[in-house]
Amino acid sequence: MDSKEFGLVFAQQLTGMEDLHYGYWDDSVPAISVLYMKQAQQRYTEQLIDTLEQHGKPSMKVLDVGCGTGVVLQALSERGHQVDGVIPAPHLEKQVRERVQTQGYNSQVWGCTMEALPVVSLEGQYDAVLFSESFQYIPYRVALEHAWQLLKPGGVVLVCDFFKTEHTGDGQPGDRSFGGGHKYQEFLEWLGQSDWRCVQNDDITAHTSPNIRLLDELLTLRVAPAMTTLNTYLSGRHPWILAFVKWLFRKKLRKLKFKYLSGHRSQAVFERYKTYRRLVLIKPS
Numbered sequence: 469m470d471s472k473e474f475g476l477v478f479a480q481q482l483t484g485m486e487d488l489h490y491g492y493w494d495d496s497v498p499a500i501s502v503l504y505m506k507q508a509q510q511r512y513t514e515q516l517i518d519t520l521e522q523h524g525k526p527s528m529k530v531l532d533v534g535c536g537t538g539v540v541l542q543a544l545s546e547r548g549h550q551v552d553g554v555i556p557a558p559h560l561e562k563q564v565r566e567r568v569q570t571q572g573y574n575s576q577v578w579g580c581t582m583e584a585l586p587v588v589s590l591e592g593q594y595d596a597v598l599f600s601e602s603f604q605y606i607p608y609r610v611a612l613e614h615a616w617q618l619l620k621p622g623g624v625v626l627v628c629d630f631f632k633t634e635h636t637g638d639g640q641p642g643d644r645s646f647g648g649g650h651k652y653q654e655f656l657e658w659l660g661q662s663d664w665r666c667v668q669n670d671d672i673t674a675h676t677s678p679n680i681r682l683l684d685e686l687l688t689l690r691v692a693p694a695m696t697t698l699n700t701y702l703s704g705r706h707p708w709i710l711a712f713v714k715w716l717f718r719k720k721l722r723k724l725k726f727k728y729l730s731g732h733r734s735q736a737v738f739e740r741y742k743t744y745r746r747l748v749l750i751k752p753s
């Protein structure tokens with residue numbers, strides 16, 4: 469398990485959250501508040517389905533790549549689509565399998581990465597391939613070469629995920645406080661030279677970045693003061709043990725402090741270094 473996968477599984481186990489994607493904040497969500505997080509996440513799922521249905525058929529065979537706990541797989545199935553899932557994290561795979569079994573769906577669940585999917589045996593079987601916040605984890609050439617093989621002619625790929633902007637690496641204070649994402653310009657150049665037909669490319673950064681604001685508030689207003697209290701308590705009770713542990717994990721602690729508690733993980737910083745895109749690609753007939 470790499471550190472990104474660990475972060476996802478850890479957050480899921482800690483919060484019991486079913487949606488592993490950002491919320492989509494638009495006028496249908498009453499306010500930007502943790503109170504409406506669930507609603508914004510449901511809105512995100514809705515916009516995925518609306519986009520797929522707009523470009524696809526009324527009843528599709530869909531492959532949900534990196535399907536998390538299976539929330540989107542379930543929502544798509546409820547709309548009458550037949551949905552298979554790819555899920556490399558065993559803890560999440562278990563939840564997807566339970567969901568599929570409870571709901572009685574005829575879904576195939578692949579417990580592997582997209583890279584390891586046996587695409588040759590699945591050639592031309594799908595109407596749509598969905599990457600909902602999973603695209604950044606997969607080398608994009610492999611992701612789209614495999615999707616090409618899996619799709620029928622005229623089939624659709626929907627990518628909803630963030631990419632790195634041209635500001636990445638500019639050395640400003642917030643630089644590198646957010647990881648993840650392929651380099652957007654480099655990806656676009658590659659896409660332009662490929663045989664994919666890009667029919668939609670929306671910048672939805674402003675609809676997703678409020679998540680970062682909420683998380684930043686949680687970290688700076690709740691987690692940081694709690695950590696200070698814990699530090700004060702432990703320095704009084706076990707000063708030597710605390711000093712030793714801090715020394716042992718000094719590099720990791722420095723990194724975590726910079727990433728989460730330095731105040732650089734703001735909405736503005738996210739909007740500078742990331743561009744969140746909703747991309748629809750068609751495999752020409």
Ligand SMILES: C[S@@+](CC[C@H](N)C(=O)[O-])C[C@H]1O[C@@H](n2cnc3c(N)ncnc32)[C@H](O)[C@@H]1O
Nearest residue numbers: 487488489534535536557581582600601602605
């Ligand atoms: C942020 S979660 C998104 C989950 C889900 N698609 C959603 O929208 O709620 C990222 C997902 O990508 C999956 N993932 C990570 N690396 C992957 C890979 N190489 N191939 C396929 N899925 C991958 C993770 O296991 C996780 O389920």
